Amino acid sequence: GAVVSQHPSRVICKSGTSVKIECRSLDFQATTMFWYRQFPKKSLMLMATSNEGSKATYEQGVEKDKFLINHASLTLSTLTVTSAHPEDSSFYICSAREQGAVNYGYTFGSGTRLTVV
Amino acid sequence: LAKTTQPISMDSYEGQEVNITCSHNNIATNDYITWYQQFPSQGPRFIIQGYKTKVTNEVASLFIPADRKSSTLSLPRVSLSDTAVYYCLVGDRSGGYQKVTFGIGTKLQVIP
Numbered sequence: 001g002a003v004v005s006q007h008p009s010r011v012i013c014k015s016g017t018s019v020k021i022e023c024r025s026l027d028f029q030a031t032t033m034f035w036y037r038q039f040p041k042k043s044l045m046l047m048a049t050s051n052e053g054s055k056a057t058y059e060q061g062v063e064k065d066k067f068l069i070n071h072a073s074l075t076l077s078t079l080t081v082t083s084a085h086p087e088d089s090s091f092y093i094c095s096a097r098e099q100g101a102v103n104y105g106y107t108f109g110s111g112t113r114l115t116v117v
Numbered sequence: 118l119a120k121t122t123q124p125i126s127m128d129s130y131e132g133q134e135v136n137i138t139c140s141h142n143n144i145a146t147n148d149y150i151t152w153y154q155q156f157p158s159q160g161p162r163f164i165i166q167g168y169k170t171k172v173t174n175e176v177a178s179l180f181i182p183a184d185r186k187s188s189t190l191s192l193p194r195v196s197l198s199d200t201a202v203y204y205c206l207v208g209d210r211s212g213g214y215q216k217v218t219f220g221i222g223t224k225l226q227v228i229p
Contacts, residue, residue, distance in 0.1 A: 004160075006160070036219075043204070043219045043220060043222055044219040046217070091158065093161075095160070095161075105151055105153075105166055106151075106163070106217055108162070109160050110160050
């Protein structure tokens with residue numbers, strides 16, 4: 001089945017630094033990927049829709065300059081948390097759907113635990 | 118996108134059948150119903166998808182009544198490893214890439 005690889009799985013960074021998270025579709029092409037964040041014991045919150053070759057579409061309240069998204073190829077989207085602060089600490093998850101897949105379900109990455117100290 | 122409502126939590130003993138019901142009163146004609154499972158610190162995992170009546174796979178069954186305003190995920194003979202959060206999502210799969218938004222989900226706790 002479709003596999004989405006997310007890297008790193010866990011990262012700790014100092015306040016003020018930037019962190020890049022990668023999301024790759026391993027065995028299929030994804031012109032669109034999605035980025036979520038999830039706080040402890042809460043549901044997933046959609047942050048943005050990543051579009052290959054064009055600008056990402058951000059959800060209301062999500063800072064474009066804080067969360068930079070690049071979708072340069074059909075199999076890779078990256079999320080860069082710029083000038084990270086402790087309140088950015090969260091679980092970030094990406095997803096993609098394989099076009100033409102039998103179940104039309106979305107495949108999710110394993111997530112990235114970001115801790116800003 | 119149709120809004121969904123699920124119970125916040127459920128408890129079940131090992132070996133029992135668990136049924137989790139999701140309400141989606143505003144489901145559209147083209148919408149499908151999809152259920153995901155999420156373990157702590159992992160991404161959600163696809164469980165099952167259906168449009169109407171009954172769908173069964175190796176891990177679960179999905180029951181959808183004729184009016185499609187609700188659906189029930191059925192997990193047969195649950196084990197401790199089924200302890201997770203289960204999300205019901207409703208959306209159009211007919212084309213394009215519809216963004217997927219999650220409700221609160223149902224936290225299932227399986228008790229020994």
